[in-house]
Amino acid sequence: xxxxxxxxxxxxxxxxxxxxxxxxxxxxxxxxxxxxxxxxxxxxxxxxxxxxxxxxxxxxxxxxxxxxxxxxxxxxxxxxxxxxxxxxxxxxxxxxxxxxxxxxxxxxxxxxxxxxxxxxxxxxxxxxxxxxxxxxxxxxxxxxxxxxxxxxxxxxxxxxxxxxxxxxxxxxxxxxxxxxxxxxxxxxxxxxxxxxxxxxxxxxxxxxxxxxxxxxxxxxxxxxxxxxxxxxxxxxxxxxxxxxxxxxxxxxxxxxxxxxxxxxxxxxxxxxxxxxxxxxxxxxxxxxxxxxxxxxxxxxxxxxxxxxxxxxxxxxxxxxxxxxxxxxxxxxxxxxxxxxxxxxxxxxxxxxxxxxxxxxxxxxxxxxxxxxxxxxxxxxxxxxxxxxxxxxxxxxxxxxxxxxxxxxxxxxxxxxxxxxxxxxxxxxxxxxxxxxxxxxxxxxxxxxxxxxxxxxxxxxxxxxxxxxxxxxxxxxxxx
Numbered sequence: 001x002x003x004x005x006x007x008x009x010x011x012x013x014x015x016x017x018x019x020x021x022x023x024x025x026x027x028x029x030x031x032x033x034x035x036x037x038x039x040x041x042x043x044x045x046x047x048x049x050x051x052x053x054x055x056x057x058x059x060x061x062x063x064x065x066x067x068x069x070x071x072x073x074x075x076x077x078x079x080x081x082x083x084x085x086x087x088x089x090x091x092x093x094x095x096x097x098x099x100x101x102x103x104x105x106x107x108x109x110x111x112x113x114x115x116x117x118x119x120x121x122x123x124x125x126x127x128x129x130x131x132x133x134x135x136x137x138x139x140x141x142x143x144x145x146x147x148x149x150x151x152x153x154x155x156x157x158x159x160x161x162x163x164x165x166x167x168x169x170x171x172x173x174x175x176x177x178x179x180x181x182x183x184x185x186x187x188x189x190x191x192x193x194x195x196x197x198x199x200x201x202x203x204x205x206x207x208x209x210x211x212x213x214x215x216x217x218x219x220x221x222x223x224x225x226x227x228x229x230x231x232x233x234x235x236x237x238x239x240x241x242x243x244x245x246x247x248x249x250x251x252x253x254x255x256x257x258x259x260x261x262x263x264x265x266x267x268x269x270x271x272x273x274x275x276x277x278x279x280x281x282x283x284x285x286x287x288x289x290x291x292x293x294x295x296x297x298x299x300x301x302x303x304x305x306x307x308x309x310x311x312x313x314x315x316x317x318x319x320x321x322x323x324x325x326x327x328x329x330x331x332x333x334x335x336x337x338x339x340x341x342x343x344x345x346x347x348x349x350x351x352x353x354x355x356x357x358x359x360x361x362x363x364x365x366x367x368x369x370x371x372x373x374x375x376x377x378x379x380x381x382x383x384x385x386x387x388x389x390x391x392x393x394x395x396x397x398x399x400x401x402x403x404x405x406x407x408x409x410x411x412x413x414x415x416x417x418x419x420x421x422x423x424x425x426x427x428x429x430x431x432x433x434x435x436x437x438x439x440x441x442x443x444x445x446x447x448x449x450x451x452x453x454x455x456x457x458x459x460x461x462x463x464x465x466x467x468x469x470x471x472x473x474x475x476x477x478x479x
Contacts, residue, residue, distance in 0.1 A: 048180065049192050051234050054132040054163035056182045056190065056227055059103040059116055059139075059153075061124035104183040104227035105129065105153065106236060108266065110164045112137070112155030115262055116226030117241055118144045121151050129155060131162070132190065143269030147405060148210050148261055149241050151226075152269045165228060168235030170214065170258035171330055173197055178232050179216055181240060181254070183224030193219040202255060203336035212340035213255035214238045220254035229256040238262075260344045276343040277351075277368035278402055280311020281318055282409050285334040294323065295359055301325035302338045308398070308409050316353065316366030325361075326354035342368070371398035371408055378446040379416065382424070386453045387462050387477050390422020391415050391429055395446050412436070413443050415466075427477060429466065436472055437465040 103120030107113070114129065121127055127139040137155040144151035155162075177197045185191050195218030202213040216229060220240050229238035238256030268274025283302040284290075291299040301323040307314050318324070324332060327341040328351060345351055345368050353364040375395050382388040393415055394400060401408040404416075415433040418424045435443045438452045439462060456462060462477040 045180065045194060048232070048234060049182070052165055052180075052228070052230055053182055053190065053192065055107045055165040056132065057105045057107060057114060058130040058184045058190070059105045059114075059120055059226060060128040060130070061101050061103070061121055062126040063099050063101075063123045064097070064125055102184060102223050103225050104223065104240075106226070106228040106239065107162050107164045108167065108236070110161040112139075112158040112162055113142075113164075113270070114139065114153040114155065115239055115266055116151050116153060117239065118146050118149045118151045120226045121153070122146075127153060129153070143272070143274070145265050145269065145274060148257060148265050150239065150257060150262060150265045150269075152266055165230070166235045167259055167263060168231055168233065168237045170237050170260045173200065173214060173231065173237050173258075175199060179218055179237070180230050181216070181218040181220055181224065181227060182230070183220070183227030183240065185219075185221035185223040188223075195219070198253070201333065201337045201340075203334060210261060210340050210343050211336050212258060212261075213241070214258055216254050216256065218254060224254075235259075236262075258344075261340065264344050275347060275370045276402070277312070277345055277347055278371040278398060278408055279313050279339065279342050279366075280308040280371075280398070280408065281313035282306045282407060283324070283335055283338070286323060294356075296323070296356065300331070300333050301356065302332055302335055306409055311398075312367050312369050316351075317364045318353065318355065318366070319357070321357070323356040324353055325356055328352050329354070371402040373397055373399045375445070380446050380450070382449075382453065384453065384457055385479055386423065386457055387427040387464055387475075387479070388415075388424050388429060388435070388449070388453065390419040391424035392417040393435065393446055393449065396434075406432075411444075412467075413446055413449055423479065427464075427475070430468065432468065434467040435464070436467050437463075439463050 101120070103116060105114040105116035105120070108115050121141060121144065124141070127141065129137050129139045131137070137157065139153040139155050142152040142154050175197050179195060179197055181193045181195070183191060195216050197214060198217050199215040202215045203211040214229060214237065224240055227240045228236050229240055231237050237259050239259070239262055240254060240256045242255045264276070265274065281304050283304040286294070286296065286299045286301050286303050288299050290303060294303070304318060304320055304322045304324065307318055307320055324338060326332060327338065328345070330341060332338040332341055342351065347368050347370065349368050351366045351368055353366055355362050355364055374397055377394045377397060377400055379392060379394040382391050382393060393413055396410045396412055396414050398408045401410050413435045415429055415431055415435065417431055418429055435449060437443060438449065439456050441452045443449050443452065460478050462479060463474070464477070465472055465474045
């Protein structure tokens with residue numbers, strides 16, 4: 001799904017609530033007024049579109065998908081029982097097919113640097129970009145970040161300066177602001193839709209880790225993904241990423257990644273060093289019951305439940321029981337928003353946390369640092385005759401936890417990958433499992449697991465316990 005929003009501002013024109021006012025310059029939000037005549041109501045948004053639409057592009061991708069043909073005999077349980085998985089897979093030779101997809105993107109630099117969605121170009125072997133004026137370019141992938149669903153492309157063989165959009169400030173966006181979406185829905189060609197910002201800091205929309213989406217009612221449809229969400233000043237305020245739909249089309253609920261996150265990810269991908277600050281604390285949203293027990297005037301903020309020793313939050317003075325209500329003056333109302341706010345800040349600086357502690361507001365200064373590699377990951381491919389053979393395991397540390405999108409306060413030994421046709425796969429070990437216990441021995445490190453596995457291989461019987469989705473599962477094996 002793809003969406004673009006672009007707004008164009010012509011000198012001497014101001015757009016307010018979908019209309020334009022003849023006036024030198026652009027008025028501030030405080031100076032905006034309602035239309036006072038029929039002439040003003042009839043004014044058009046076309047100058048805004050003409051200014052920004054050239055910076056929105058169509059992205060066409062190709063990727064080769066390999067599929068394995070299986071023998072029809074393998075559908076018979078008799079064959080599966082006697083010949084196993086490898087026999088059935090050997091019947092069919094791999095086949096390749098080409099998948100084509102369509103998306104949108106935004107030119108953010110005149111040298112041909114483009115921002116789009118990760119899911120638009122994921123797995124692509126060829127990327128072709130068509131500009132607003134129908135010029136076509138091949139593009140190379142500079143970098144992609146699945147966790148924010150953002151990617152950066154660069155056009156090849158660009159000889160002239162290209163029209164680029166100005167990046168705005170998504171923290172200045174307010175509910176009710178007029179926005180435009182520009183993209184290529186369903187491949188019909190560049191299309192512009194208008195609407196307003198319906199909500200801010202929306203979370204739980206997609207599977208990405210960093211969620212604080214701008215919600216808009218501007219129509220966004222498949223093919224718009226990676227397009228621009230633009231304000232009345234003609235500045236990019238978001239990259240459209242998702243819609244809420246039951247039919248596959250627009251229902252008036254679209255979501256865009258805020259441009260302040262786009263800036264951080266873009267800088268990191270271009271430099272080849274995409275790192276984010278981490279908090280080192282965990283918390284929960286403040287409900288009405290919690291607000292009452294904490295003597296808060298209303299439910300807001302994030303109640304801190306745990307603070308990791310030595311983390312930036314710990315060194316900044318954050319304590320369990322504190323309620324974080326703002327970061328650098330910007331309010332936060334849920335853990336996702338708190339995580340997002342911290343992640344958009346620059347490393348090696350400080351963040352100002354507004355905290356409610358025992359009914360009093362206090363200000364804390366927290367250093368902005370990357371998650372540390374302590375303890376060492378010790379990534380290991382397990383071999384031998386044991387239930388974990390064929391799996392890749394590691395010690396969980398804050399850096400690894402942040403990298404794979406799990407709680408950065410987690411610890412223990414985690415399964416990162418499992419090979420096909422391995423003993424671990426047959427033992428139903430899955431990526432993401434925490435290894436809790438082997439043959440009655442608690443597992444707290446990769447080194448400890450290696451010792452226990454080596455000793456256990458002297459016999460044939462195994463008893464294991466893993467934690468999956470918060471539940472401890474046990475199993476016994478004879479190998």
